[in-house]
Amino acid sequence: EAAVTQSPRNKVTVTGGNVTLSCRQTNSHNYMYWYRQDTGHGLRLIHYSYGAGNLQIGDVPDGYKATRTTQEDFFLLLELASPSQTSLYFCASSDFRDWVEQYFGPGTRLTVL
Amino acid sequence: GDSVTQTEGLVTLTEGLPVMLNCTYQTAYSTFLFWYVQHLNEAPKLLLKSSTDNKRTEHQGFHATLHKSSSSFHLQKSSAQLSDSALYYCALTGGNYKPTFGKGTSLVVHP
Numbered sequence: 001e002a003a004v005t006q007s008p009r010n011k012v013t014v015t016g017g018n019v020t021l022s023c024r025q026t027n028s029h030n031y032m033y034w035y036r037q038d039t040g041h042g043l044r045l046i047h048y049s050y051g052a053g054n055l056q057i058g059d060v061p062d063g064y065k066a067t068r069t070t071q072e073d074f075f076l077l078l079e080l081a082s083p084s085q086t087s088l089y090f091c092a093s094s095d096f097r098d099w100v101e102q103y104f105g106p107g108t109r110l111t112v113l
Numbered sequence: 114g115d116s117v118t119q120t121e122g123l124v125t126l127t128e129g130l131p132v133m134l135n136c137t138y139q140t141a142y143s144t145f146l147f148w149y150v151q152h153l154n155e156a157p158k159l160l161l162k163s164s165t166d167n168k169r170t171e172h173q174g175f176h177a178t179l180h181k182s183s184s185s186f187h188l189q190k191s192s193a194q195l196s197d198s199a200l201y202y203c204a205l206t207g208g209n210y211k212p213t214f215g216k217g218t219s220l221v222v223h224p
Contacts (some may be wrong), residue, residue, distance in 0.1 A: 031210060033167040042156070042216035043202060056209070090156060099145040099164065104156035 003027060006106035007093050012111045013081050021108050023091030031094045032074040033102065034058070034066055036087040043090065049074055081112045090098040114138045115207035119215035126222050132175075132190040136203035139184060144187040145206040146179055151217075152199045157222050160201070161188070167174045 004025045009087040025032060027084050033048040045058035047066035055066055059084050063085060078085055092102040114178040120135040138146065145164045161178040163170045163186065170177055175190045186203060205217040 033212070035214075040216070043214040045212065045214075048211070050210075056211070058211075093215060094210075094212075096210050099147075099162060100210045101147065101159055101162060101203070102149070102157070102212060104158065106156050 004090075004091055004093050005105055006105040006108050007086075008108060009106065010109050010111075012113065014113050015082060017078075017081045017112070019078040019081050021078075021089055021091075021110070021112065023074045023076075023105055024072050025074075025091075025093035025103070025105075026072060026092065027094045027095075027103070028071060029093035030071075031096065032068060033062070033090065033092045033094070034074065035090045036060065036078045036085075037090060037107075038087050047075065056107070067084065083112045086097075086110060086112045115142070115205060115211070115213040117203050117205055117213050117215035119201075119203050121216060123221065124220045126188045126193045126220070128222055128224055130187070132193045132220065133199055134188040134203075134220065136177075136186045136188065136215060137184050138177055138186065138203070138205050138213075140205055140207045140213075141153075142208040143206075144179065144181060147159050147202075147204045147206075148175070148177060148186070148188050149202040149204060149214075150199050151202065157200075157202060165174065193220075195222050195224065198222045 042088040049068035091105040094100045149157040149158040
């Protein structure tokens with residue numbers, strides 16, 4: 001079964017602060033994704049990647065950067081955090097041979113004060 | 114672009130009654146449809162998936178049939194259980210293997 005881990009699990013920062021959320025998957029999946037989840041909006045795709053060094057823009061990319069350093073590791077960067085970025089963030093991985101079924105990590109709850 | 118529309122908001126049911134959560138979609142690409150379930154304080158996980166037109170897919174008492182003619186993939190269950198209370202997402206895989214999710218339907222089953 002796919003294993004996706006995220007760190008930290010909880011993070012509190014202040015407006016204007018820098019935050020890096022980390023994600024690692026250990027199943028050699030090609031694709032990795034970052035989502036945010038907010039009540040009334042569901043899951044919204046921020047960025048995704050087809051492999052190391054690749055980055056694709058999602059549906060809500062403003063204020064976020066991402067980097068895929070290896071096949072296993074995908075990072076989400078908030079360089080000037082704002083209260084509107086307070087949310088629950090999920091990382092996911094998938095393989096195109098599996099119809100891109102999403103395997104989700106446990107989530108990171110971010111609060112920007 | 115691709116889009117997914119679900120029964121919005123909250124659905125409240127009495128235990129034992131049938132469940133039906135609606136999902137319709139739009140895509141110009143190959144059709145891969147999914148239902149994910151998310152229980153409280155957990156991550157979403159796959160419930161059902163299909164790419165075959167008019168074929169019923171079943172798992173854990175839930176079933177759905179992909180109808181490409183009406184662009185629908187409704188989730189059904191004959192008898193709701195308390196443990197079915199959760200957030201349900203319909204999703205599709207579109208062009209460039211990009212996933213698109215609906216906004217989610219919160220199902221609450223009460224005794």
